[in-house]
Amino acid sequence: MASSKAGSALRADWLLPSARATAVDGAVDVHFDTSGITGIERRAAGAGGAMLLMPPLANAHDHGRGVKTLAYGAQDAPVEAWVPATYTLAPLDPYLVAATAFARMARSGIGCAVHCHLSRDPRTLVREAEAVSRAARDVGLRIAFVVPLRDRHRLGYGPDEPILQRLGAVDADAIRARWLRPLASIEEQVAVVDEIAATCESPTFQVQYGPVGVEWCSDALLARVAQASRANGRRVHMHLLESRYQRAWADRTYPGGIVHHLERVGLSSPRLTVAHGTWLRPDECRQLADQGVVVSINTSSNLRLRSGIAPLRHIREAGLKFAVGLDALAIDDDDDLLREMRLLRLLHGGTGFEAGVPREAVLEAACCHGAVAAGSAGAGEIAPGSPADLLLLDLKDTMGDHGRGTLTDVTTLLHARATRSCVHTLVVAGRTVVEAGRVTGIDEAALQAALTAQLATHEPAMAAFLPTLRRYQAALEGFYEEGND
Ligand SMILES: [Zn+2]
Structure with a gap:
C-alpha cells in the first residue's frame, strides 16, 4: 500500500498477530509509522490473495x-x-x-x-x-x-x-x-x-x-x-x-x-x-x-x-x-x-x-x-502500540494445489512450505527494509560484486596457504583424536 505523510500501511489477507498465536486472523490493513503500530483495521477478504502478515x-x-x-x-x-x-x-x-x-x-x-x-x-x-x-x-x-x-x-x-x-x-x-x-x-x-x-x-x-x-x-x-x-x-x-x-x-x-x-x-x-x-x-x-x-x-x-x-x-x-x-x-x-x-x-x-x-x-x-x-525484549506482537516490526509473506507459491483452500490452514502452510522466497516486505522500526523481495537501503548487487572482486584479489595468496592449512588441520585432528583436547 502507498505511504502517506501520516504513516504507512501494509495490507494482508491473514494476520498472525503474535508469534505465540496458534491461529491466524482474517484480512487487515496494519497502519504504522516510526513510533510503532498505530492501528489495525479489519477488512473484507479479497479473492485469491495469499499475503500473510506476521512478526519478523x-x-x-x-x-x-x-x-x-x-x-x-x-x-x-x-x-x-x-x-x-x-x-x-x-x-x-x-x-x-x-x-x-x-x-x-x-x-x-x-x-x-x-x-x-x-x-x-x-x-x-x-x-x-x-x-x-x-x-x-x-x-x-x-x-x-x-x-x-x-x-x-x-x-x-x-x-x-x-x-x-x-x-x-x-x-x-x-x-x-x-x-x-x-x-x-x-x-x-x-x-x-x-x-x-x-x-x-x-x-x-x-x-x-x-x-x-x-x-x-x-x-x-x-x-x-x-x-x-x-x-x-x-x-x-x-x-x-x-x-x-x-x-x-x-x-x-x-x-x-x-x-x-x-x-x-x-x-x-x-x-x-x-x-x-x-x-x-x-x-x-x-x-x-x-x-x-x-x-x-x-x-x-x-x-x-x-x-x-x-x-x-x-x-x-x-x-x-x-x-x-x-x-x-x-x-x-x-x-x-x-x-x-x-x-x-x-x-x-x-x-x-x-x-x-x-x-x-x-x-x-x-x-x-x-x-x-538480541536485547529487543517484547518482540513478536503485532498490536497497536507495538514496535512497527512486520514481515509480509506471499504464500501464493505454496498454495498451487489448494482448491478452495478450506481444507487446510495458513499456519500449517507457513510451517510446512514457506521459504525465504516468500518474503515480500520487511518493516523494521517503521522503515520498509525489504519491498517486493528487494532490499531498499543499499544496492545489494553492487555491494556483493565489490566484495567478490575484493576476495578475488586475495585468492592467489589464500590458495598458496592451503597446503600449510591442510597439514595444520591434520595436526589438529591428531591432537583431538588422541585425547589431548
Ligand atoms: Zn558461532
Missing part, C-alpha cells in the same frame, strides 16, 4: 559472513578443523561484508540478529564496529553487536605449544606468525567494548560482551565481564558446548561442571545467551533455566560442522528458553530462517505418537526468544 524472525546467533565460508575453500568439516580454515579469509572491507550479510538476512525475513563479530585484531575493532553499525543502519536491521573477547588458547582447547609441536618447524612458524599475535590485556579489551558502545550504540544497534567461549577465556576475563555486565546491564553472548571435544575438555578442566563454572564466575544470569549447547546434559539445562539464560540452537551449523544435535527435549523439559540461530551456516547456505525452523521442528518433532517440539514453540523461539538474545 530473529537470528539469535550469527557471524555476518558476507563472503560465505564455502566461497573461499573452508569446506564443512568438524568445527575444530573448520574454524582455522575460516581464519584464512583475507581482511575484506568490513562494511561490505556486513552489509551483504545483513541484506541476505533481511531478504530472509530476519528483522533482528545477534552479530558475533569476527576479528583477530583488537586494534581495528572500533573501526570495524563503526563499519558494521553503518551497514546495519543502511540495510535497516536491529543488530546486537557482540565484541569478541579472549585471552588464552588461540589454536585449540589447551595451550598452543603442544599443537605447534605436531607441525614441522616451517609450518609452526607460519602458524605462529599468522595467529599468535600478542593479546590485549583484560582491561583494554573491556574498555574497547565501552568505546564501541559510546561510538556506535543506537536504539537499533546494541553492543554486547562476547567472551568467545570458556575454552578461550581465563577465569579472570570471565569474572571481569560478569562484573561489568552486572554493573551496566549489558548482555553477554558466548559459545558453549558446541562439540564433543569441547564437552571432553570441559569435563576434564572443570570437574565440578562447566555450567557451575559459569555460575561461579558470575556469568549466569538472564543477561546471558549461550550459543549451540549441543552437548548440554539435563542437569545443566536445569541450572541454566534456573538462571534465566537463553540458548541459541544452531541446527544446520551443528549438522554441517558435525557437532551433533542439540538436546531439545531436555532443554524444553528444563524450561530453558531456546532461540534459533543460523550461525551463517544454514542448511542450503542461504540464511533461510524459515527453512531452519522447519529443520529444527522435524528433527525434534518426536517419533510415533510421542510428540516432540510443537510448531508454536519453534515460532516463539524464532521470533521472541531470539529477539531477547
Whole structure:
C-alpha cells in the first residue's frame, strides 16, 4: 500500500498477530509509522490473495559472513578443523561484508540478529564496529553487536605449544606468525567494548560482551565481564558446548561442571545467551533455566560442522528458553530462517505418537526468544502500540494445489512450505527494509560484486596457504583424536 505523510500501511489477507498465536486472523490493513503500530483495521477478504502478515524472525546467533565460508575453500568439516580454515579469509572491507550479510538476512525475513563479530585484531575493532553499525543502519536491521573477547588458547582447547609441536618447524612458524599475535590485556579489551558502545550504540544497534567461549577465556576475563555486565546491564553472548571435544575438555578442566563454572564466575544470569549447547546434559539445562539464560540452537551449523544435535527435549523439559540461530551456516547456505525452523521442528518433532517440539514453540523461539538474545525484549506482537516490526509473506507459491483452500490452514502452510522466497516486505522500526523481495537501503548487487572482486584479489595468496592449512588441520585432528583436547 502507498505511504502517506501520516504513516504507512501494509495490507494482508491473514494476520498472525503474535508469534505465540496458534491461529491466524482474517484480512487487515496494519497502519504504522516510526513510533510503532498505530492501528489495525479489519477488512473484507479479497479473492485469491495469499499475503500473510506476521512478526519478523530473529537470528539469535550469527557471524555476518558476507563472503560465505564455502566461497573461499573452508569446506564443512568438524568445527575444530573448520574454524582455522575460516581464519584464512583475507581482511575484506568490513562494511561490505556486513552489509551483504545483513541484506541476505533481511531478504530472509530476519528483522533482528545477534552479530558475533569476527576479528583477530583488537586494534581495528572500533573501526570495524563503526563499519558494521553503518551497514546495519543502511540495510535497516536491529543488530546486537557482540565484541569478541579472549585471552588464552588461540589454536585449540589447551595451550598452543603442544599443537605447534605436531607441525614441522616451517609450518609452526607460519602458524605462529599468522595467529599468535600478542593479546590485549583484560582491561583494554573491556574498555574497547565501552568505546564501541559510546561510538556506535543506537536504539537499533546494541553492543554486547562476547567472551568467545570458556575454552578461550581465563577465569579472570570471565569474572571481569560478569562484573561489568552486572554493573551496566549489558548482555553477554558466548559459545558453549558446541562439540564433543569441547564437552571432553570441559569435563576434564572443570570437574565440578562447566555450567557451575559459569555460575561461579558470575556469568549466569538472564543477561546471558549461550550459543549451540549441543552437548548440554539435563542437569545443566536445569541450572541454566534456573538462571534465566537463553540458548541459541544452531541446527544446520551443528549438522554441517558435525557437532551433533542439540538436546531439545531436555532443554524444553528444563524450561530453558531456546532461540534459533543460523550461525551463517544454514542448511542450503542461504540464511533461510524459515527453512531452519522447519529443520529444527522435524528433527525434534518426536517419533510415533510421542510428540516432540510443537510448531508454536519453534515460532516463539524464532521470533521472541531470539529477539531477547538480541536485547529487543517484547518482540513478536503485532498490536497497536507495538514496535512497527512486520514481515509480509506471499504464500501464493505454496498454495498451487489448494482448491478452495478450506481444507487446510495458513499456519500449517507457513510451517510446512514457506521459504525465504516468500518474503515480500520487511518493516523494521517503521522503515520498509525489504519491498517486493528487494532490499531498499543499499544496492545489494553492487555491494556483493565489490566484495567478490575484493576476495578475488586475495585468492592467489589464500590458495598458496592451503597446503600449510591442510597439514595444520591434520595436526589438529591428531591432537583431538588422541585425547589431548
Ligand atoms: Zn558461532
